[in-house]
Amino acid sequence: xxxxxxxxxxxxxxxxxxxxxxxxxxxxxxxxxxxxxxxxxxxxxxxxxxxxxxxxxxxxxxxxxxxxxxxxxxxxxxxxxxxxxxxxxxxxxxxxxxxxxxxxxxxxxxxxxxxxxxxxxxxxxxxxxxx
Ligand code: THU
Numbered sequence: 247x248x249x250x251x252x253x254x255x256x257x258x259x260x261x262x263x264x265x266x267x268x269x270x271x272x273x274x275x276x277x278x279x280x281x282x283x284x285x286x287x288x289x290x291x292x293x294x295x296x297x298x299x300x301x302x303x304x305x306x307x308x309x310x311x312x313x314x315x316x317x318x319x320x321x322x323x324x325x326x327x328x329x330x331x332x333x334x335x336x337x338x339x340x341x342x343x344x345x346x347x348x349x350x351x352x353x354x355x356x357x358x359x360x361x362x363x364x365x366x367x368x369x370x371x372x373x374x375x376x377x
Contacts (some may be wrong), residue, residue, distance in 0.1 A: 247277055249363070252320035253356045259285035259300065260324050266290060271324040272300035272333060276308055279315040284308040301339040305346065318352040319343070329358035335369065344370045 252275045260273025267290050274286040286304025290297045298306075301321060308316070323333030332355040335343060343351070344366065353364040 247281065247283070249318075249320065249354050249361055252277055252283070252318065252354060253322060253361065255283055255285060256300075256320040256322045256356075257324075257329075259287050259304075260322055261287075263287040263300070263324075264289045267292070267294065269325065272321065273324075274300035274304040274319055274321045276301075276304040276319045277317050278308060278313045279317050280313075282308075282313060284311070284313065299336055299339050301335050302342050305342055309346075314346055316347050316351060318354055320354040320356065322356050329356060332357045332362055334364065340369050341374065344373050344375075 255275035256273040259275060260271040263271035265271050265288055272288040276284045284304050284307045286300045286307060288300045289303060301319060321333050321335060322329050334355060347366050349367050351366045353369060355362045
């Protein structure tokens, strides 16, 4: 599974996005260490705070199916049917990814032309881990 394969799957996932409010369709493809891929899209709600992002949808789908070992995730965001820029995970998704993903996990972004790969350490400095 190349990064471009994973990006392609993220694009496909974005087609199922339910985003009547933002009209921003996000897709995520999460690659497990055993090669299984789980897809996610954003699912919006009229009560905006109830919205679930694509990344969390993918992670939660993997967890409910018994998968907890992940190696990378590709994320794309489409507006007007086009990918116009990189879509890095929001703060809540970063915290959720951090719960399950170690330093070797990669976040692959695509702006329609170029890819950008981020590490967990880059997206979660000084993260909340103890209480
Ligand atoms: N969104 C995601 O799905 N993932 C992100 O990391 C950023 C934001 C969604 C949430 C909402 O449905 C729309 O994009 C606009 O914020």
